[in-house]
Amino acid sequence: MSETALLQPDAAQPEAGVLLFGLSTELYALRIEEAVEAMSLPAFTVVPRMPGYLLGVCFRRGRLLPIVDLGRRLGLRQSFRSSLLQAARTTRPAVLVARTRLGELGLLVDRILRVAKVPAAALEPAAAAPPFTLGAVTAANVQAHLLDLEAVGRLEPDGGGP
Amino acid sequence: MRPQELSAARQEFYSEALEMLEQMERLLPAMRAESQRGDASNEAVNGFFRLVHSLKGLSGMLGFSTISFLAHDLESLLAELRMGRLRFGEELAVLLEECLAAFSELLEAAASGGEHAVNVNRLLGRIEELVSSHRWLETLDLAEHLELPDALLGILTDYEKSRLSQHMRQGAGVWRLQVDFDFATFDVDLEELAKLIKGFGEVITTLPSGGGGAEDRIQFELLAVSPLEAAELGERLSESGARLLAVPYRRAPEPAAMSEPLAPAREADEPPVLRELQSVRVPLEKIDMALGAIGDLLLFKTQIAHLVDELRSHSGLGSLADGLVKGSRRMEKSILGLQDRIVQMRMLPVRSLFSRLAHLAQKLSRELGRQVELRTRGEDTELDKVVIDEMTDPLLHLVRNAIDHGIEPPQERERLGKPAAGRLQIRASHQGKRFVIEVEDDGRGLSGALIRRKAEERGLVGPDAVLEEQDVFGLLFRPGFSTRDSVTEISGRGVGLDIVRGQVVKLGGAIEIATRPGQGTHFTIVLPVTLAIIPSLVVRVADQTYAVPMSAISRTYDLVAGDVPGGIFDEGFDFEGAILPVYRLDQIFELEQGLAEPPPYLLVAHSAERRVGFLVHEIRGREEIVIKPLGPHLAQARGLAGATELGDGRPVLVLDVGALVDEVTAARAPAATEALP
Numbered sequence: 067m068s069e070t071a072l073l074q075p076d077a078a079q080p081e082a083g084v085l086l087f088g089l090s091t092e093l094y095a096l097r098i099e100e101a102v103e104a105m106s107l108p109a110f111t112v113v114p115r116m117p118g119y120l121l122g123v124c125f126r127r128g129r130l131l132p133i134v135d136l137g138r139r140l141g142l143r144q145s146f147r148s149s150l151l152q153a154a155r156t157t158r159p160a161v162l163v164a165r166t167r168l169g170e171l172g173l174l175v176d177r178i179l180r181v182a183k184v185p186a187a188a189l190e191p192a193a194a195a196p197p198f199t200l201g202a203v204t205a206a207n208v209q210a211h212l213l214d215l216e217a218v219g220r221l222e223p224d225g226g227g228p
Numbered sequence: 229m230r231p232q233e234l235s236a237a238r239q240e241f242y243s244e245a246l247e248m249l250e251q252m253e254r255l256l257p258a259m260r261a262e263s264q265r266g267d268a269s270n271e272a273v274n275g276f277f278r279l280v281h282s283l284k285g286l287s288g289m290l291g292f293s294t295i296s297f298l299a300h301d302l303e304s305l306l307a308e309l310r311m312g313r314l315r316f317g318e319e320l321a322v323l324l325e326e327c328l329a330a331f332s333e334l335l336e337a338a339a340s341g342g343e344h345a346v347n348v349n350r351l352l353g354r355i356e357e358l359v360s361s362h363r364w365l366e367t368l369d370l371a372e373h374l375e376l377p378d379a380l381l382g383i384l385t386d387y388e389k390s391r392l393s394q395h396m397r398q399g400a401g402v403w404r405l406q407v408d409f410d411f412a413t414f415d416v417d418l419e420e421l422a423k424l425i426k427g428f429g430e431v432i433t434t435l436p437s438g439g440g441g442a443e444d445r446i447q448f449e450l451l452a453v454s455p456l457e458a459a460e461l462g463e464r465l466s467e468s469g470a471r472l473l474a475v476p477y478r479r480a481p482e483p484a485a486m487s488e489p490l491a492p493a494r495e496a497d498e499p500p501v502l503r504e505l506q507s508v509r510v511p512l513e514k515i516d517m518a519l520g521a522i523g524d525l526l527l528f529k530t531q532i533a534h535l536v537d538e539l540r541s542h543s544g545l546g547s548l549a550d551g552l553v554k555g556s557r558r559m560e561k562s563i564l565g566l567q568d569r570i571v572q573m574r575m576l577p578v579r580s581l582f583s584r585l586a587h588l589a590q591k592l593s594r595e596l597g598r599q600v601e602l603r604t605r606g607e608d609t610e611l612d613k614v615v616i617d618e619m620t621d622p623l624l625h626l627v628r629n630a631i632d633h634g635i636e637p638p639q640e641r642e643r644l645g646k647p648a649a650g651r652l653q654i655r656a657s658h659q660g661k662r663f664v665i666e667v668e669d670d671g672r673g674l675s676g677a678l679i680r681r682k683a684e685e686r687g688l689v690g691p692d693a694v695l696e697e698q699d700v701f702g703l704l705f706r707p708g709f710s711t712r713d714s715v716t717e718i719s720g721r722g723v724g725l726d727i728v729r730g731q732v733v734k735l736g737g738a739i740e741i742a743t744r745p746g747q748g749t750h751f752t753i754v755l756p757v758t759l760a761i762i763p764s765l766v767v768r769v770a771d772q773t774y775a776v777p778m779s780a781i782s783r784t785y786d787l788v789a790g791d792v793p794g795g796i797f798d799e800g801f802d803f804e805g806a807i808l809p810v811y812r813l814d815q816i817f818e819l820e821q822g823l824a825e826p827p828p829y830l831l832v833a834h835s836a837e838r839r840v841g842f843l844v845h846e847i848r849g850r851e852e853i854v855i856k857p858l859g860p861h862l863a864q865a866r867g868l869a870g871a872t873e874l875g876d877g878r879p880v881l882v883l884d885v886g887a888l889v890d891e892v893t894a895a896r897a898p899a900a901t902e903a904l905p
Contacts, residue, residue: 109878112772113858113865114817123862123871123879128520130871130879132861168860223864 082186084205084212086179087162090142093179093210095203097189100215102163102170104178120221121174126163132221133161133172139218140198166219173218182206241290245335248279252328255279256321263316270310277306283331295334298348301355302327308359323354374402375476380435380451388432395430395453402475403461405450406437407468414446421450421468428464429454451475512613515573519761519854522567523873526852532556567852571758575610578656578665581620582607585627585654592631599638599649600631606656611663612758618735619665619755622728626667626751627652629725634671634749644746646670663755670748676700678745683709701741705729733835733886734869735759736779764853764882766874768846769827770819773880775853775872780885782832782839784847801841803832810841811892816867835889842888855882867891 083098110122110133119138123130162173182205189212192201198218199211258272284299305323308314330348337346374381374392384392396402409417422431430453437449450470454461462472532552539549582604593600635641635650642648653668676697683689683703695703703709705725725741732739737755756762756779764775765784782803800809812827827843834840855870856879862868867888871879 109876111871111879111881113862113868113881114772114819115867116862116865123858123881125856125873125877125879128517128856130856130859130862132859166861171861219861221861221864223866 080186081183082189083181084184084189084203084210085162085181086205086208086210087175088177088179089137089140089175092142093208094136094175094199094213095182095184095205095210096162096164096213096215098181100164100166102165104160104162107159107161107174115223117222121172124172126170126172129170131163131170131172133174134218134221136173136175136218164215164219166215168219171215171219180206238290241286241292242335242339244286245283245295246332248283249328249331249335252276252279256324256328259316259324260321273306273310273316277303277310280306292334292338294346294348295331295338298327298330298334298352301352301359305355305359314358320358323351323358326351327355376404376451380449383435384433384451391430392432392451392453400429400453400455401458403452403454404473404475405452405465406447406471406473407450408445408447411444411446414448418448421470424465424468425450425452425454428456428461510573512574515570516854518570519567522563522570523854525563526560529556529560567761571761574612574614574758576613576616577608577610578616579607581616581623582654582656584620585623588624588627589631589652592628593635596632597637598631598635600635601649601651603651603653604655605653609656609658609663610757611656611755614759615663615735615755615757618731619753622731622753623654623665623667625724625728627654630667630669630671630749634669634673636671658757659754663757665753665755666751667753668748668750673743673745673748674704675745679703701743704741705739733890734884736762736777736886759855761852762855762882764851764872765831766848766851766880767813767829767831767844768848769817769844770814770825772817772819773848773874774813774844775851775874775880775882776831776833776885777869777882778850780833780835780889782834784832785830786828787830787843788828801830803839803841806839808832808839808841809892810843812843814843814845816842816888816892833885833889835886838889838893840889840892853880853882 084095085098085101086093086095088094105126108124108126110124112122113120113132119135121133121135123132125131159174159176160178162175162178164171164173184203184205188203189200191214195201195214196211198214200214201212202209203212204210255272255276259276262270262272280299280303284296284303287293287299288296302324305314305320309316309320314320330346330351334346334348392402405421407417407421418434422434425431432451432453434451435449437447456464458472458474465472533556536549536552536556539545539552586602586604589600589602592598630652631650635652636644636646638648641650651670653666655664655666655668657664680689680695680700680703683700683706684691686709688703688706688709689695705728709726729739732753732755735755736759737753739754740752741749742752743749763778765778765781766773766775768774800807810830814827825845827845829844829847831842831844832839833842851872851874853872853874855872857870858865858868867884869882869884869887871881874880
């Protein structure tokens with residue numbers, strides 16, 4: 067299937083929405099149904115004995131919201147920590163509030179880009195995908211990793227992750 | 229109901245109620261005859277009961293509260309009669325006739341709009357008295373009903389009272405012992421006397437009494453319990469020279485005290501129709517939101533305090549500042565009152581929980597071929613809805629244990645000279661701000677020696693360990709104490725008790741067990757009445773702020789001031805005669821910033837019977853907090869009960885002290901005393 071074919075809107079083909087966001091030099095996509103809202107980084111509290119990728123918890127509308135540092139969760143921070151990439155992070159970091167089966171989860175991302183349409187079939191999980199992703203999708207002419215939100219949301223106590 | 233409809237309904241009520249009264253009157257002689265014949269069918273009593281019940285519902289619905297109250301009380305009296313717990317004697321017959329007379333008087337007064345002009349308090353009091361007279365021995369606090377000087381009763385601690393009540397429930401007598409000892413040796417003498425009594429009873433409390441006597445002698449009064457008869461007790465104590473005085477019960481509890489809950493608490497007993505008219509259902513979440521808003525209001529108080537400081541620094545504005553302080557204090561008081569009322573909304577009577585327990589008891593006794601006589605008490609006691617929900621499974625578990633493993637099959641019981649039906653008692657009561665629930669059976673029970681042997685076999689305790697009785701029973705709550713195969717061998721106690729205890733501790737409570745082989749087992753669970761608002765200490769550990777529920781803290785020490793009375797040793801510190809291990813919270817929580825600075829404050833924390841010390845860097849003060857759950861994502865976070873807000877919008881984590889104590893005692897992590905200042 068070529069890229070142009072994917073971009074042709076087809077009446078017979080149901081469409082789905084994704085939210086594109088950037089993390090280091092990579093692009094990621096979250097199903098639009100899983101996205102609740104975006105906010106700037108709030109005051110948060112560190113939870114002891116939880117892995118470093120759990121930034122902490124904050125209050126959102128009177129409830130506790132755990133915030134995951136997605137860059138560390140995905141192992142991007144350690145491998146791509148170069149000045150070049152630091153400079154590339156032009157936008158202020160934002161917290162993307164996502165809806166998981168266990169409840170709402172905050173994701174600290176580098177920049178939130180836009181909402182894009184993709185064919186629904188493109189969101190089917192791929193057989194072999196890198197950890198924490200469900201495969202690759204092409205949206206708005208670019209390729210992004212489809213985030214496996216449920217996997218990201220399974221927090222293990224100490225030493226369970228990077 | 230529209231006014232016209234209401235008045236029409238009331239017209240109908242008068243004629244209907246009069247009809248009911250006539251029927252009741254006709255049934256009275258039949259009830260008497262039934263009782264004289266020893267007729268167990270209770271046909272007349274049941275008929276009478278149904279009429280009273282209908283009258284109660286009808287009058288309540290139409291707003292005739294006095295008639296409804298009287299009917300309600302009469303109904304509970306008749307319930308006792310139906311159950312055969314009360315005999316139809318002359319006193320009862322007279323009382324019933326007077327009630328009927330009062331009803332017709334009330335109806336007449338109500339018809340002319342003045343139901344309240346008729347005073348039925350005396351009648352209500354007599355009903356209560358009769359209902360309670362035959363079962364008052366089981367009332368909440370037996371100690372209160374002893375003929376003791378108020379001065380003595382007043383100084384008894386809750387624990388002493390509960391020990392006293394517990395012994396009394398088991399049939400022990402209460403005694404006052406007067407002794408006088410030589411001034412030089414009285415401490416040894418007292419100790420010996422206590423040891424002597426321990427053989428056949430227990431000393432509840434000891435008081436020096438100012439009474440005369442020689443100058444070099446000192447008089448004491450001991451309050452003791454013992455199941456022994458006076459003569460035998462006198463003989464055993466003859467050498468000590470103690471004078472023995474039996475402490476009788478006061479007359480049955482004052483009717484006033486018993487009739488107190490007559491007022492709104494009775495709503496729970498009334499037919500559902502009536503309740504729906506007077507209440508709305510509110511989701512717990514909304515109540516908690518209201519509580520959260522109250523928390524915010526209280527935070528403004530802090531802001532006002534800052535403002536006051538600022539005002540004071542400007543000359544000439546001092547009086548303005550004072551006025552502001554006064555105003556904010558008044559505001560705080562009303563906010564706290566409002567908070568109390570909102571917390572009340574989370575409270576429910578434990579009645580529905582009790583009926584679930586009764587249902588299970590019935591079902592199990594059928595399935596297992598046991599005869600069980602279930603007695604419940606305190607169904608109207610109110611408890612936080614969340615606590616009720618969380619305690620349901622543990623209590624079902626205790627009831628299941630009692631019937632499955634505690635109460636013997638009827639044949640076995642008869643062989644043992646026990647009544648064929650085992651008795652299972654479930655009692656709920658309030659003791660101050662705590663809620664107490666007891667589950668007691670008269671089944672097999674357990675011996676301490678057996679528990680200990682099993683624990684040794686499972687490696688939970690060394691063969692040389694010296695254990696107090698309560699410690700031995702405490703072994704039953706240890707994880708891994710019981711396995712399925714031990715169930716039959718040790719009468720099954722201990723099955724999943726670690727889980728029951730875990731749940732109780734999680735709710736900030738404690739559980740105790742008392743058991744005697746052949747006599748039964750008695751669980752006492754003490755819980756906070758509400759989880760909504762928790763008095764807490766706010767502490768700093770390294771650069772983090774935490775809230776610590778006060779319920780888990782016995783006391784605090786400032787180590788820099790050196791106020792630990794027993795002193796600190798390598799292995800821990802001396803607290804009330806026991807050496808408790810000390811741990812640094814910053815190390816437990818792996819907070820790197822804390823390593824350099826030794827924490828100078830010591831919190832003595834407890835989880836059920838276990839106690840340890842935790843070191844923190846600063847104690848910032850006391851706050852009443854509302855706990856928010858951490859949520860399912862953080863279910864794995866250890867040692868935390870939730871989070872709260874203290875003003876800056878950032879969550880402050882609330883420690884789960886029970887879990888932390890369990891964690892450090894289970895791991896037997898090295899104590900941190902080398903880091904002490």
